[in-house]
Amino acid sequence: MKLMSWNCQGLGRALTVRNLRDLVMKFHPSIIFLMETKMRSSRAMRLRRRSGFQHDLYVEPLGLSGGLAVWWKENISLTVLFKSKNIIHVEIASTSLKIPKFVTFVYGPLKERDRWIVWDLLRSLVAGEQET
Template sequence: MNALAWNCQGLGVALTVRNLKEECFRRKPLIVFLMETKQKAKYVRKIRRRCGFQEEWLVDPVGRSGGLAIWWAESVKVEILFSSVNIIHTRVSSSVVDTPEFISFIYGPPIEEDRKLCWQEVTRISRNVNGSWLCMGDFNDILSQSEKMGGDLRAWRKILNFRSFIAGCDLDDLGYTGARFT
């Protein structure tokens, strides 16, 4: 299954929309997950149609931050099991392509205390997953210093907390495709 996750940092910029549309037509993902859309549903829906997707689930931003969108092709069935400002947990199926049974789309809050609450919710979800499970998105955290470029080093306590969360949910890092620091 081909999927695209992008922290677009706002869909209100013409260049961002053009790049998103190009990526959708070039890569032909069956599912697109956008974080930090910073736009209300009506606008995001218009962009979805321009990118060629039929189905959607949207979480409006709070004020001028956040906003999540999942778009998917008709060949994929997506059932929303849980939705919040940071997590959309789904059951996915397709008669055309192999998919994980569950996909959790995650946008980790930039504030550490909020991130802890998000990890608690993902941990709760993990206890109820029986089948293949993919978590994708921007966790706003790192597993090692090599994943960071510039600025101060991340505190080891934070890295170890994130590693503990990943291990506690029995998750594995599958890597990514794209620019080294995305």
């Protein structure tokens, strides 16, 4: 199983879409995490389907910034345990995995004061304190 993470800085441009397709064709990821999509989920779903991913999870952008997406293939079982504007925490199961794995996708905030909030949230996720 391959996992790919990319800060795409907006999915609306033709060059970005072409680069995404090239990366998917080259590396054949089973799961892809996209940061800074700057795109509503309704538009991103079309791109996800054209890219060969059957499932999706979105955190909508705030205004013209942010936005997270996780896309995964049919042979993956992904359960969302927590999501916010900066973090998506999931449990992943697959026939290629002996036991389920926990994965936390993080899009770090630009401002230093906001980073402490994300770090505290990550610590609480590790400690099992956070609810969905």
